[in-house]
Amino acid sequence: MRFIDAATVHRVLDYAALVDRLEAMFRQGCEAPLRHHHAIKTEDGPEATLLLMPAWQVGRHIGVKIVTVFPGNAAKALPGVMGQYLLSDARTGAPVALIDGPSITVRRTACASALASRYLSRPDARRLVMIGTGALAPHMIGAHAAVRPICEVAIWGRDPAKAQALARSLAGGALAVRAVDDLAAAVAEADIVSAATLATEPVLRGAWLKPGTHVDLVGAYTPERRESDDEAVRRARVFVDTRAGATKEGGDVVQPLRSGVLKPDGIVADLFELSRGEKKGRGGSDEITLFKSVGTALEDLAAAELAVERSS
Numbered sequence: 001m002r003f004i005d006a007a008t009v010h011r012v013l014d015y016a017a018l019v020d021r022l023e024a025m026f027r028q029g030c031e032a033p034l035r036h037h038h039a040i041k042t043e044d045g046p047e048a049t050l051l052l053m054p055a056w057q058v059g060r061h062i063g064v065k066i067v068t069v070f071p072g073n074a075a076k077a078l079p080g081v082m083g084q085y086l087l088s089d090a091r092t093g094a095p096v097a098l099i100d101g102p103s104i105t106v107r108r109t110a111c112a113s114a115l116a117s118r119y120l121s122r123p124d125a126r127r128l129v130m131i132g133t134g135a136l137a138p139h140m141i142g143a144h145a146a147v148r149p150i151c152e153v154a155i156w157g158r159d160p161a162k163a164q165a166l167a168r169s170l171a172g173g174a175l176a177v178r179a180v181d182d183l184a185a186a187v188a189e190a191d192i193v194s195a196a197t198l199a200t201e202p203v204l205r206g207a208w209l210k211p212g213t214h215v216d217l218v219g220a221y222t223p224e225r226r227e228s229d230d231e232a233v234r235r236a237r238v239f240v241d242t243r244a245g246a247t248k249e250g251g252d253v254v255q256p257l258r259s260g261v262l263k264p265d266g267i268v269a270d271l272f273e274l275s276r277g278e279k280k281g282r283g284g285s286d287e288i289t290l291f292k293s294v295g296t297a298l299e300d301l302a303a304a305e306l307a308v309e310r311s312s
Contacts, residue, residue: 001095001096001098002096002098002311003098003099004097004308004311005100006102006103008311009100009107010103010107012306012307012310013104013306013310014146015107015114015139015142015143015146016147017306018107018108018111018303019111019114019115019118019147021303021305021306022111022302023118025299025301025302026115026272026274026298027272027275027276028057029272029298030055030057030298030301031056032054032055032296032297032298032301033054034244034245035051035245035295035297036050036052036053037051038050038051038052040068042072044072045070045071045072045075048068048069048070049068049069050066050067051065051067051068051083052065052066053067053297055296055297055298055300055301056090056301057301059090059091060305061087061088061089061090061304061305062090062093063300063301064085064086064297065084065085065086065101065104065105065297066083066085066086067083067105068081068082068083069081070082079102081102081105082101082102083101083102084098084100085099085101085300087099087301087304087308096308097307097308099304102135104303104304104307105300106136107139108295108299108300108303109136109139109140109218109293109295109299110136110139110140111143112241112271112293112295113140113216113218113291114144114146114147115271115275116216116239116274116291117144117192117214117216117291118281119239119274119281119282120239120281121191121192121214122214122282123148124149125150126148126149126150126152127151127152127153127189127192128145128154128192129155129183129192129193130153130155130196131156131157131193131194131197131203131204132157132196132219133159133162133166134196134197137155137166137196138169140194141153141177141194144194145174148192150175151174151175151176152176153170153175153177153178154178154179154180154186154189155178156179156180156183156186157179160179160181164179166179167179183203183208184205184208187205187209187213188210189210190213191212192213192214192216193209193213193214194216194218195215195218195219195228196219198219198225199219199226200224200226201226202226202228202232203227204217204227204228204232205231206229206230206231206232206233206234206235207231209232209236209288211285211287212286212288213288213289214289214290215232215289215290216291216293217291217293220250220251221249221250222249222251223250223251223254223255225251226252226255227252228252228290230256230259230261232290233252233256233261233262233290234261235288236288236289236290237283237287237288237290238262238266238267238268238290239267239268239269239270239274239281239290239291239292240270240291241270241271241292241294241296241299242270242294242296242298243267245294245296246267247267249294250292250293250294252290269281
């Protein structure tokens with residue numbers, strides 16, 4: 001069995017290639033049961049979570065991502081999220097590779113949003129607003145820039161110092177990157193707005209969106225969390241990565257469904273339907289589109305297979 005570390009994952013999984021691989025996997029499909037959530041009590045801190053995310057294709061591979069979320073780790077100078085991905089041969093069950101889990105996660109999450117952007121954002125999208133400054137943020141920026149001609153990036157975070165630090169870390173490349181304090185003003189000029197936060201209340205207001213904007217929401221991964229308000233949902237055509245996941249786990253979809261702001265048939269399409277050409281994405285240049293992602297084990301499997309192939 002091979003071991004693939006985080007540095008190797010980031011080196012071999014370039015954004016464009018992974019977007020293509022995800023599109024192919026959504027087109028083909030695989031068995032991917034909803035993730036298992038298990039609450040874990042701790043001795044000296046808040047409750048932790050164990051996540052198990054299996055997926056497989058007959059005759060190819062079986063994969064499972066094992067993730068732990070320990071909110072109290074920040075006080076111990078440890079990452080809050082850790083995990084590994086085990087890829088096995090689906091013909092024999094023999095282990096093929098053990099892969100760093102967090103790096104697979106950030107790469108596939110960013111590239112799933114970029115895949116959606118291929119169908120939903122304007123082809124001439126040039127201005128991106130990144131809401132959030134965590135581990136996902138630089139990958140969201142890189143993945144979106146791999147599929148659209150992004151040249152300007154505005155970064156906003158609750159902690160301005162972190163936004164400024166992220167902007168500095170990305171300076172000197174092909175993108176003009178800056179930190180902003182006025183989120184409303186930045187969103188009003190944006191072609192794409194991407195949010196990757198732990199917000200429990202909306203940080204993005206629908207009233208700020210100009211016609212033609214694409215909204216990409218990857219935070220708010222529980223029903224109680226939310227990044228966008230009702231007005232954003234009302235103004236947009238809504239798309240999701242998977243209907244089964246987004247309608248049960250993502251607060252930006254679950255809460256509007258509960259209140260009636262969003263009807264079940266108001267979810268236009270998921271990534272399966274878009275990748276297979278069964279449903280159309282963006283319908284016009286002035287249309288506002290909203291994509292909600294909660295992640296699926298299908299994406300992890302596609303990323304893991306590509307990482308093994310490219311690191312051989």
